[in-house]
Amino acid sequence: MARDPLAVLPALEAALDGSGPPLVLPATADSPWLTVTDPGEARGLALIARTSGSTGEPKAVALPAAALRASAEATAAHLGGPGAWLLALPVHHIAGAQVLLRSLHAGTRPFVSSPGPFTAEGFSADVAAMQAALEPGGRRYTALVPTQIARLLDDPEALARAAWFDAILVGGAALHPSLHDRATEAGLHLVRTYGMTETCGGVVYDRMPLPGVDLDIDPQGRIVIAAPMVASGYADIEADGTAARLRSLRPFEEVPGLGRRFRTSDLGSLQDGMLSVHGRADDVLISGGENVSPALVEAALLRALPGLRQAIVTGVDDPEWGTRIVALLQPEQGPEPAPASAPDAPGGASADAAAADRVPDPGTGGGTPAAAWWAGGDVDLARLRSLLSGRLPAAALPRQAFLVESLPERGIGKPDRAAAKTLAGRLASREFRFSGPGGPDG
Numbered sequence: 001m002a003r004d005p006l007a008v009l010p011a012l013e014a015a016l017d018g019s020g021p022p023l024v025l026p027a028t029a030d031s032p033w034l035t036v037t038d039p040g041e042a043r044g045l046a047l048i049a050r051t052s053g054s055t056g057e058p059k060a061v062a063l064p065a066a067a068l069r070a071s072a073e074a075t076a077a078h079l080g081g082p083g084a085w086l087l088a089l090p091v092h093h094i095a096g097a098q099v100l101l102r103s104l105h106a107g108t109r110p111f112v113s114s115p116g117p118f119t120a121e122g123f124s125a126d127v128a129a130m131q132a133a134l135e136p137g138g139r140r141y142t143a144l145v146p147t148q149i150a151r152l153l154d155d156p157e158a159l160a161r162a163a164w165f166d167a168i169l170v171g172g173a174a175l176h177p178s179l180h181d182r183a184t185e186a187g188l189h190l191v192r193t194y195g196m197t198e199t200c201g202g203v204v205y206d207r208m209p210l211p212g213v214d215l216d217i218d219p220q221g222r223i224v225i226a227a228p229m230v231a232s233g234y235a236d237i238e239a240d241g242t243a244a245r246l247r248s249l250r251p252f253e254e255v256p257g258l259g260r261r262f263r264t265s266d267l268g269s270l271q272d273g274m275l276s277v278h279g280r281a282d283d284v285l286i287s288g289g290e291n292v293s294p295a296l297v298e299a300a301l302l303r304a305l306p307g308l309r310q311a312i313v314t315g316v317d318d319p320e321w322g323t324r325i326v327a328l329l330q331p332e333q334g335p336e337p338a339p340a341s342a343p344d345a346p347g348g349a350s351a352d353a354a355a356a357d358r359v360p361d362p363g364t365g366g367g368t369p370a371a372a373w374w375a376g377g378d379v380d381l382a383r384l385r386s387l388l389s390g391r392l393p394a395a396a397l398p399r400q401a402f403l404v405e406s407l408p409e410r411g412i413g414k415p416d417r418a419a420a421k422t423l424a425g426r427l428a429s430r431e432f433r434f435s436g437p438g439g440p441d442g
Contacts, residue, residue, distance in 0.1 A: 003030070003032070006100075006112060009100065011033070012100060012101070016065045016068060016104065023036065023047055024036060024049075025094075026091065027050060031092065034239055034244040037245055043232075045064055046063060046068055047063040048061065048063065050197070051197045062232040067230065067231060067232075067259070069105070070228040071101070071199075071201060071229040072098075074213075076105065077211065078191075079166065080166065084103075084106075084108045084110070085099045085108065085143075086111045087113060087142075088118065088144055094196075094200065096143075098143070111129070111133070113126045119151065120151050120152050123151075123158050123161065124158045127164060128161065131161075140164065140165050140166055141165060141167050141169070142168055144169070144170055145288060145322075146172070146174070146179055146321070147288040147289060149168075149170060149190070150179055150320035152183075159186045160187075167189050167190075168191065169191050169193050169202065169205075170191065171289075173286040173289050173322030178319045191206060192207070198264075199230055199262060212227055212228050212259075213226075213229070215270060217268060217270055221267045221268070221269075221278075222266065222267060222281055223264045223267070223277070224261060227259050230260035232251060233252045233260075266279070285313075286323055287321045287323045287325050287396075288321045297325070297327070298311045300388055301329070304388050310329075310407050311330070312407050314328070314417060314420045316425045317425075318399075326402070326428055327400070327402070328401075328420055329402065330403075330406060330407050373387060381399075400424075400427075402424070
């Protein structure tokens with residue numbers, strides 16, 4: 001959080017009560033908040049938030065003040081009342097912005113975590129400062145993503161500090177059951193949330209909808225949400241410096257007595273009113289709280305790795321990241337990479353197979369063999385990630401990669417992502433050897 005997230009509180013409060021113009025959430029951690037000079041047809045607009053770009057192109061979501069208030073009120077009611085919040089998420093994501101909004105609703109000033117990547121030591125220091133500043137009594141909350149929870153589990157002091165919170169909202173990605181169990185056994189009061197920018201954040205807590213939220217499953221198996229927290233619609237905005245103008249609004253469906261209806265990209269099911277989420281209908285992966293488009297990673301792999309014929313990027317369950325990004329790579333040539341039909345081991349291949357092709361070596365300007373990213377049947381993962389690092393965000397870099405002699409296909413040559421996921425799971429069940437830097441904050 002390079003900028004002071006608390007500096008915007010007066011303008012945000014004015015946007016909520018209508019005494020000031022609507023605001024646009026920053027596009028990145030280093031970007032400014034924008035003022036909407038002309039809200040146009042968006043009545044009651046308070047905030048425009050960008051989605052994280054599930055399909056590669058972020059959308060601007062128009063959030064009315066009434067929806068944001070309904071969200072804050074429902075959260076406070078579910079958690080047992082308003083309280084003091086620790087901001088440990090970037091405010092350019094709706095989950096981070098909601099910490100500011102819930103604090104305004106509670107009449108409290110949020111505490112802000114230390115700048116830089118999230119660490120257990122930094123979290124401990126932040127909570128200690130919060131404990132020292134607050135009077136006894138009152139409720140205490142924070143919001144984290146599963147990757148941050150995983151960071152805390154290896155630090156006894158951080159766990160003790162985290163257990164001080166009356167509730168820790170966990171969202172951004174599915175919380176792995178083993179991670180949930182370990183955290184709960186350590187005394188953390190976790191609340192698993194489900195929602196998105198289009199619903200002002202979480203509208204389902206521990207699989208149950210918040211008051212006023214109506215859930216349904218459409219014929220395609222997608223989760224449909226109708227609630228007063230649902231956004232007005234998608235906005236087309238024109239930004240200029242520190243200001244933005246709303247050119248048009250594509251509204252969501254109005255539902256009498258419920259608010260608005262939003263059809264998600266998630267597959268799910270309902271049993272006795274409890275929601276189970278079965279993954280993304282659009283193949284997007286969520287790793288460490290960040291959306292990752294497999295198609296974008298595949299395109300980057302094909303651009304960055306000479307001698308690569310095809311790639312499928314998929315995900316496997318991971319207790320730290322929620323989903324671990326895995327790449328299945330089919331080289332142009334090379335003896336016996338792992339067969340798709342027998343994925344017990346990656347097989348063998350020679351680094352000399354493509355020695356005639358060369359790829360620039362970052363940092364030297366020279367060339368290295370095209371097959372330098374794989375040798376002996378194994379992928380040099382550190383090398384592969386280095387080649388991709390300038391092309392993809394950290395969350396999208398594969399954490400495992402395997403050579404295969406062919407990739408699963410269906411129909412007329414389309415990738416069979418379901419079969420690829422199964423294959424990746426078998427290959428990934430070997431020891432997970434790589435754990436690179438980077439978390440929800442970098």
